[in-house]
Amino acid sequence: MQIMMQDIYKAFGTNQVLTGVDFDLRAGEVHALMGENGAGKSTMMNVLTGLHARDKGTITIDGKETYFHNPKEAEQKGITFIHQELNIWRDMTVLENLFIGKELKTPFGLLKMKEMKALAKKQFDRLAVSIPLDKEAGACSVGEQQMIEIAKALMTEAKVIIMDEPTAALTEREIEKLFEVISSLKKEGVAIVYISHRMEEIFAICDRITVMRDGKTVDTKSIPDTNFDEVVKKMVGRELTDRFPSRESKLGETMLQVKDLTKKGAFNRINFSVRSGEIVGVSGLMGAGRTEIMRAIFGLDAMDSGEIWLDGKHVTIKSPDQAVKLGIGFITEDRKDEGLILDFSIKENISLPTLYSFAPKGVINEKSERDFVEMLVKRLTVKTESADTRVGDLSGGNQQKVVIAKWLGISPKVLILDEPTRGVDVGAKREIYQLMNELTDRGVAIIMVSSELPEVLGMSDRILVIHEGKITGELTKEEATQEKIMTFATGGL
Known part of the structure; x- marks a missing residue:
């Protein structure tokens, strides 16, 4: 044909x-x-x-x-x-x-x-x-x-x-x-x-x-x-000099630590930490349990046992609402069903996690809300005629930018990114990477789950590899290679 x-x-x-x-x-x-x-x-x-x-x-x-x-x-x-x-x-x-x-x-x-x-x-x-x-x-x-x-x-x-x-x-x-x-x-x-x-x-x-x-x-x-x-x-319409922007890591104190996280049939005895200003990449094959671990940390799914420590304090997270109040954001891999309300406007989606901050007396201050949203729309270069545009009418990459803007609005201490550049073009990818660097410069701890090995290698300070619900390898940026990651991801040593 x-x-x-x-x-x-x-x-x-x-x-x-x-x-x-x-x-x-x-x-x-x-x-x-x-x-x-x-x-x-x-x-x-x-x-x-x-x-x-x-x-x-x-x-x-x-x-x-x-x-x-x-x-x-x-x-x-x-x-x-x-x-x-x-x-x-x-x-x-x-x-x-x-x-x-x-x-x-x-x-x-x-x-x-x-x-x-x-x-x-x-x-x-x-x-x-x-x-x-x-x-x-x-x-x-x-x-x-x-x-x-x-x-x-x-x-x-x-x-x-x-x-x-x-x-x-x-x-x-x-x-x-x-x-x-x-x-x-x-x-x-x-x-x-x-x-x-x-x-x-x-x-x-x-x-x-x-x-x-x-x-x-x-x-x-x-x-x-x-x-x-x-x-x-x-x-x-312009040259991108480097695919991944350079990182000057300024690591602070441990911001998030998880101890012996276990959920039967999904993951077992997961232990890792993330420091302020650090990007920890999480790699592994599909079905390895990467997303399930992140969902449990954010309170979306219950875990059977384990402890979560945030900024040196033991915390209990049983719902996403609790996670947000503690300063944890989660950009889910499934933006369509879990990251956005497609029938809502850009403004409504971005302000949703922080809506109460615009209504100190029970009535939303629309000007404050709009100024806040338009600042984030401009910062993330979301292509739209108006913040009132229905999110479902945006391209996939611009929808992803709205998801990111939504979580930036809570000023997170810890930001979990699950496939953050899925369906995003090369120019927008670099913008997201630069944004990640800016966030870590401000002391945000980032966990990045990604199936793209070049992305994991290009943006991570440390890399954890998951295989069948267990961490099988931990690599520094200097020692990590695609071959080593795939060896750990398939259960090798």
Whole structure:
């Protein structure tokens, strides 16, 4: 299947998102689509698949002018979109999610369960995934949910698959398997649109790259004819001298210490500390227990035993409200379901943890609240026309910035960042890294959970590695390498 999009325009109200975009896709190629958050990448693909109607421009598929009225029509024609924000039905089982709207039935309307399970197992085997088909999808990790979405797309026999940040929540091993699947799909003539901010992946598996900036196509090139620095310059309109800003660590006293934290089936006898001004990176494979440990510290999940010490004092944290009052912030990896209220405005989301501070007499001082929010929106360069914009209407990266702004507002002593740059472009990533450095300069202790090994190595003062619910390794910045981290992450010594 060959697709040509020419001079595409799309506006939402007065916000002009696409202003004359051009894009073409060839059969059997992996075509990277890159640009800063808000550049219009996802909007362009939503126009292609019929989720949004174009305002102007033409779309031709295999030489014929074609427009879809909805994504279902596009899927019936062989174009599938795996969105960055996962479309998972949390109360349904994994199997039900895989076949929703496409159930296999007998002539009498009964489900062909055996056949459906066999097809599901076939795709899971292809992806080297082992998730119980009867497991409730809401109980799956974000990484597992991502693999469910990928398996669902593969089951459609698609000719074109659009992948929006497909590896954001996956481990290195799962990414390798996905790349093998992409290579086999290429040989079958399937075209892949690969939207990602991970530059290493783009240069590893893509054939061509189209760069977008501010709703326009900047350039399209073959991968061998470009390089990292050129792509970044075209994306952001400026050069980024260093991927990770330099850190001058000024470590203070121990701010957070955990002793023998244990939760049966999740993690066992976890001991570590974080000092004021320090960034401790936490690495490990998906399902190792990294997120579960952080949720227990923040009071989201109960633990069976263990102690938490904050600023030299023993504390009991049984709820997020208690954690916030003690000065602990938690940027969750699942911003859509746990980090934001999508129907609320930017202002309402950012001020939510600190709302009482704007209402000393029981009535909210709207000017103080707005000034506070607008200061944070400006500081984190959230792309929006107004702080009253609905958060659900922002790009994924700008939503992440709102989550970060929300927790900065509490002036935390300890900030837990779980996948802080997931789905964030290279320019915004650097802004987040610089912000982390500024926070540690002010004495904030940071715990950063990340699946991106370059990020862990580039930003951490110390690195903890988790394997099957236990800390199997602790490395200083100087002694840490990707090989050492992966050895500990897989249970090696």
